[in-house]
Amino acid sequence: MGISETYSRGRNLAVSRPFVLVAVAVVAILTLDIGRRLAAPGGLTSAQLATFLWEGLVVGLSIGLAGVGLSMTYSILNFANFGHGDYVTSGAFAGWAVTWLFAGAGQFDLATLLFIGSVSTRDLGVSMLETPLAILAGLIVAAAATIGLSLLIDRLVYKPMRDDEGISLLIASIGVALALRYTIFIVFGQRTRGLTDAQSVPEFAIPVGGGGTLDVGGHELTLVVIAAALMLGVHLLLQTTKLGKAMRAMADNEDLAQVTGIPTERVVRFTWIIGGGLAGASGFLIALERGAMNFQFGWILLLMIFAAVILGGIGSIYGAMFGGVTIGIAQNLSLVWIPSEFSTVAAFGVMIVVLLFKPDGLFSGVTTA
Amino acid sequence: MSSEASEAERSEASKRAGSEATREHGGGGRSEASKRARSERDRRSVAADGGTASSGATRAADAARPDDSLLRVRDLDAGYGDLQILTDVHMDVGDGEYVTIVGPNGAGKSTVMKSVFGLTSYMGGTIEFAGEAIHGLAPEEIIHEGIGYVPQNDNVFESLTVRENLEMGAYILDEVPEEQIEVIYDRFPILRERSDQRAGTMSGGQRQMLAMGRALMLDPDLLLLDEPSAGLAPDLVQEMFDRIDRINDDGTAVLMVEQNAKEALGRCDRGYVLVNGENAYVDSGEALLNDEQVRKDFLGG
Amino acid sequence: MSSEPGGADADDATDTAVDTPAAAAEGARDAAEHPLVVEGLHKTFGGITAVDGASFSVAEGSLTGLIGPNGAGKSTTFNCITGVHTPTSGRIRFRGDDITGMAPHAIAQRGLVRTFQIARELPEMTVLENMMLAPKGQAGERLSYAVVPGLRDRVVEQEEELLERAWQQLEFFEIDHLAEEYAGTLSGGQRKLLEMARALMTDPEVVLLDEPLAGVNPTLEEKLLDRIHELREMGNTFLFVEHDMDVIMNNCEHVIVMHQGSVLAEGTPEQVTSDERVVEAYLGGDV
């Protein structure tokens, strides 16, 4: 590729997509500023920077994983599901009940374990190192329970409304969200509960330049590995399986899918299975990484998930993954410049600014592909 | 009833085609058809012997026996929601026949096709395919019967690759029919070249071929084509029609709606002219094309 | 609470009076007789050229037909004139002013009003509401006038005038018996009548009719055409987009035939229909 070609490409880009250039410029300026701060004595250390990026990746992958399900249901069922955050919570509670049951059976009262009641996390000692099987079982149950839940809700709530407008479904999903959240409230109570034994979670100190270290928690690592694996799984499923292709086809053009002979109801069911499963798994993993949860953590996370999904262009699962990581890193890296109270504001700010310039999101038009 | 028509009559009809096309009263029975008063607006003269429907030039034998026809539409009333578009539409497609529906804008041409494929509100009449009633069936069931449908617009999955589009066409099969994909590739070599390319990146003509290829994946007995030439550059139009000819030559019956009446009527076995949601004429393509009255009516509406 | 600039009705007038000297000079000659002039209109979508250098003009007080087979570019031309699409190149002048690329509402404000091929009534508004929506320069379209007690009197006065006009217009189109029905309950033909009546409520100088007869039964068709003729005699100018040659033949004095994005022929209906190229174009030939 010759220089002139590069030049003309650049010019075309500048004319056709000025926003890209502005975005690149802003990112470049911020990067330079980070460089300056790194260089300044007593400024940002490379260990801090590495920590921000790593934390951003962890948060981003968890949001992205939850976002994939939201994006899928949006592209195939055509509505923004405000209940998704509470699917995340439901999955987490179901999964952790089982993890505790596995980890503490014989030691503690079954009901206390099943309702994730008051047991000292020190005594229970749940961690990836101590009780990997319990955690694995919890993860599987989290996904399975959320799949069951989303299929049940689809049958009761959304199926009778299949031909309604997206806005009606959206409002109904707000109702679902409230009902779910407060059912969890009644069953499990209000308090934030500790889940894992912080003492027994392994930590890896990775040396970075300048004498500092990046501390990588074992549960963070677990989240990153499982989230990446699940995303890869979704990718393979959509790209290589017949049903996955049918899902993409239906997201692309529902009418054509119908005349092509794709069984649309079955695709819808499968969408809930994958979307719900991912929501439950992500809820479980987020709670694992944080070591604690309460009845509304999914709802609080929902706005962030929406921000990620919209940033990537609602309907695009790769957009959701990318958007999640972007939001996560933006949120954490913003700490270089602004106080931590505003990190959420930074994440929403990034979303709003992107929408101002690209009203359909970054990956718009690349529906579920 | 058309079987009563002698060979002589048919050739007579062919000769007469230059002056006046035969008015169709539908094969379902003349008495029934004549009971239904035609719209007063209809200024066209009804042919004196009005019964004999077809005078197909190339496949006259098939066309002349609508009782054996693959697709048999009688007294069809259909529309969208509660809006009725079609009134008493009759149509026959014989096995392996190539039939075209032409007519002015808004005549209900595409509606006929969508009705056959179960995409409209069915309001009355019968649609039989291979002797079985298919009206009221859902599209996915009709696909099982052996009908393929290529819609006019948005007829490829843009975010899927060419090959994936073809696979979707055979969704109802348990296995991806590799040999059929090869058949389609042989028929449309450009699709093999672009096999892994996303359909959204292809040109209009290529998309049209892909859409046809997808509809042919189940090797249907009847292919429904809705304006295959729409939006194509003039040189591609020719190519498109050539390809349809070949599909038909290979034994697939074709029912096509076309705006490009000249080209379509020139190539088909039989043509139907539809006006205001009702049958106006039926005759061999050539005959219709050369009929002064049809020419005038077609320009008017 | 009011966020609007003070009730100056002149606002709209000033921002729409875009007037380049060149356009004015060139247009002055034409503008008197030809309120609407389209010059070298091009429009491409992606790589596909929909309109390829169409030029024509519409004479004052005429009923001009714009016809052509499917895909000839009629609709795109129409959409370029009404501001739905911005032309790739070429100019559209209205009364000598360049209106190329203006927003649809700004073009309608100037008196160039369209109807839709598939009547777009406002289904959950009554026929009268549909009618009352249309007129230009309604004081009550400013929030302050709508809510502030003293100012609202003027709105009420204006509404009474508009209501009277609306009734007259409905009577003229003989749909006054439907005045209080929801527009969504009207039949297709009645919607067409409503659509045209509504467009006329804006006091348009030129009305662009997009296939006004599509899907209309013969009786209503007669009625609609009669109304169009009467209105034309009352001084309205019409550009009539239609694919049906018959209608154009019997009603328009001037016909523009489009084919493959440009003007293929122009003239009286007789001239046009005897033109073999036109007939070929209609049957799908390449001409």
Place this chain on the structure above:
Amino acid sequence: MSSADADADGSSDATAAPGGATAGDPGDGDNGRYVSGWTPYREWFRDRWAQGGAAAWGTALAHLLVGALLFALVAGFDLGSLPIGGSLIWFLYLSLTVGVLYVATAPPAEPYVAWLDERWMESDVDKLLIVLGHVVLVFFVFAVALGLPFNGLVGALASVFFFTAVYAMMVLALNLHWGYAGIFNIGIAGFMAVGVYVMAILSGSTDPGPASVPGLGLPLPIGILGGVVAAALVGLVAALPALRLRADYFAIVTVALSEIIRITLKSTALQEFTIAGITTGTGGATGITMPGNPVRLLFYQSFDAGAEPALLGSVLFPLLEGLRVTLIPPGSSWLGIVPLPAFTLDLAVEPAVIANLAYVLVLAAFVALFYVLLVRTGNSPFGRVLKAIREDEVVAKSLGKDTNRFKIVAFMFGCGLMGLGGILWQGSQGFTNPGAFRPIITFYIWVALIIGGAGSNTGSVLGGALFAGAIWEGPVYVRRVVTNFVEFGDTPGTFPAAVAPLIEGKVLPLLSFLLANVSALRFILVGVILVTLMQRRPEGLLGHRKEEAAAIPLTRPGGGDGDGIGEPTAAADPVADGGRDDAADGGAR
């Protein structure tokens, strides 16, 4: 054909709520391909019920028995061992079922239902009176059941009507956005917060004491105006993307904006700051003190807690505090023969309740103001354009309407009203913090709108009243009434502790637990109501009503009847006449 259909629909809708649920089968009819597994059962039940008489009663009794059996299976084992619980629950169950059956089948309910139906169709005022009247009635029953004194009843009603009023205002403002302009705003809490905080900062005391941040000390009207304008301006900022975004994207932008506002208000960064020598701030997470409520100054000499009554207070308080009507004085007897017990009606109301009630009256006046403003907005050419934008924006543009301007103005106006509503709501309570502006508040307002019916201003007020009465305050009183009558013993602290006794057949702990969590239960109720409404009656109580968007009634001018073909009017009018002649010519041509 289509108009006949529409009429049929219209009339079935018009027969209002009572019969609506069972009339026809809208759910199945609308979704041909959806057949619930319950459908055959439902059809059978309806069929039996419709036969009336023995068939209906037999069916009902069969259900009663089956229900009782199920109930006994769950709870029956230890019913005898409960102190009064067992018999009481049976009593409640039986009387409830029999009551429902009686009301549903027996004639005495008919006049009431008929009366309700008739009044309901009368006018907006009647609808309002019916709803508010029933709220008062229900709370009267609560008060009697709880043995509350008159003061308690008035206090309870003041509380219900406070929420009714504030929700009515918010819903009216939201109705302008969603019902009229079709703008999907779920950031209401944020606009409220802006209004409240700007008011608090502008008019807050410059010397609020140690626990709070100082304000600027400007007069209250300036503070309120400032708050409203600020909310409208934030609305402008949000409306700019509204012109480009899809409804659901816009919705998420608004909710994100409201969270940004809340987080900002909560942050320590703006807790207290100094600009140009003036120190003020948001108070951060602890919150901000509100300027005094001027209504209090009607009754008291100052805002202080122990302030002396002002003129009105000094007259009213003693009067109302001592209000007792003696109906039967002590020592009375009937005809001097039968001695009667003394009876005095205690109508005493305490000063604090009087002040609350007075504020509710002020709010009612504001609701009326909102209502008038919004009815005027809707019934005007402005509202007509908004309605047209909601129906089909392209048409509005093609008729020369600058739709963007209309949307921005409408959005800002609604946001300003939300700011004002917030000020009247949160600003009246002496103190507020960012927690009062969580997104959930927005969804409550949405629920109230959907209950009332988007597009109808009267519906908005009714929705506010129903939300406040039936969903917000009602359940709390139900709990109080039930706990007043049933001795539950210790309420279990957790769900497992509540369900564990079920194994032994004890249901009371669970009931007691659920009642203790009634505030959570009502969220579930809200959710179920939302879903049910969206499935069964998406237009709400009064949505899709024929509310004409015009400043005058749209009837034929000159008082002519609407049915006439119009000859008289046409003849009187030269233009129409001319048109008619032309028409005749045209027809002959």
